Amino acid sequence: MTTAHDQSAPTGSETAGPAKADPENLGSLYQHLRVADVADALDGIGYFDLTLMSPEIRPLWEGMRFWGPAATLRCVPANKPMWKLDTTEEIVGAHGIWFGKYGHKRLPDGLEPGHVVVTDSGGGREVGFWGSENTMGAIVKGANGVITDGYCRDTDEVIRQRTPVCVRHRGRTIIPGRIEVVEVQTTIACGGVQVRPGDIVGADGDGCIVVPVEVAHEVATHARAILLADMAARRKHYAALGLPADSTVDIDAVEAYYAGV
Structure with a gap:
């Protein structure tokens, strides 16, 4: 696997990467590479601009770099409203109430450590699908980073935590009544490019890029x-x-x- 790199990160915010590159571990082959190096290499084999995510999708904090095989989420805007809640307890538990009624697809447990969660937001309105808690939860489950073409909220905390997240927008609102996950581990579009489970995805200060798995070694x-x-x-x-x-x-x-x- 490869990991987020930032010398100023607080203790415990990143996991040590492999000591040596392993030909059987595609992610490890990208450990020291910059997005620019990979973009040049893709140009060299004829993949001109095909896998460059929109430059609007940026790391939330400086010094971030991560690589890994993609784990994908496809979301769409919700077509039903969240109902008015009556108590403080219900408001605090709004996500659980919404998911209890309509369900919530999640990435499978046991994904290989070092993956990158890539989210197709479905082009919906402002919604903080990712935030300070669930991005950190993704890292706890072995992700090297999160990329979304939508929104992340709680961004002051995300930056303070040095949680490796790349986003198109900063948001304020929550999931219920706004967005739903409809598929996981499927081919998606993120930032204008195709991403499949297992494609190598990376990010640094220059932006985000995808390497189709078929050419990842080359x-x-x-x-x-x-x-x-x-x-x-x-x-x-x-x-x-x-x-x-x-x-x-x-x-x-x-x-x-x-x-x-």
Whole structure:
């Protein structure tokens, strides 16, 4: 699996990634790669712009990077209203009341650690389908990150938690009466591109990208070479400018990680 990277993240907000790349674990092949490296590699094999999610879908906080196989949710706008609730207890438990009446599809338990939850919001109106609690719950269940072409709410908390979430919009409202999950682990559209379960999905400060699983090994190989060439060139500039080396030019560490792959 691969994980969210952020040196300022509070203790416990991220899980350690693999020590070495594993050819049998596609996500691990993307651990050190930037979205730009992968975009260049996809261009190189003729996938020009086909898998670039809308640039409106952005990480909620700086320094975020994650990769992993997609686990997908397809949502549609609800076509029935939430009814008026009578007590504070009912209002607090509104989600449970709504789901109890109409049901709520969820991703299956036991997904491989390191997946990325990708959500097709169905183009509905403002609704905080994702928030501070359920995004963190996704990470607890083994996700590396969450991407949605819709809304996330509680964003101050999400940022403070350093929960890795990429969104198109920030929202305020809750699920009942506004949005429903109709399918899980199916082909979806997110940010204008197709995403299937198992496709490799990644995000960093440049945005979000999808790598079709059929070309994921090839793309990872090309992208790694692009990254290492860039690191070598930048390290020379660091030396010329008298800058101290940092992890973004640590070629030895990256080569060690990918040794034997």
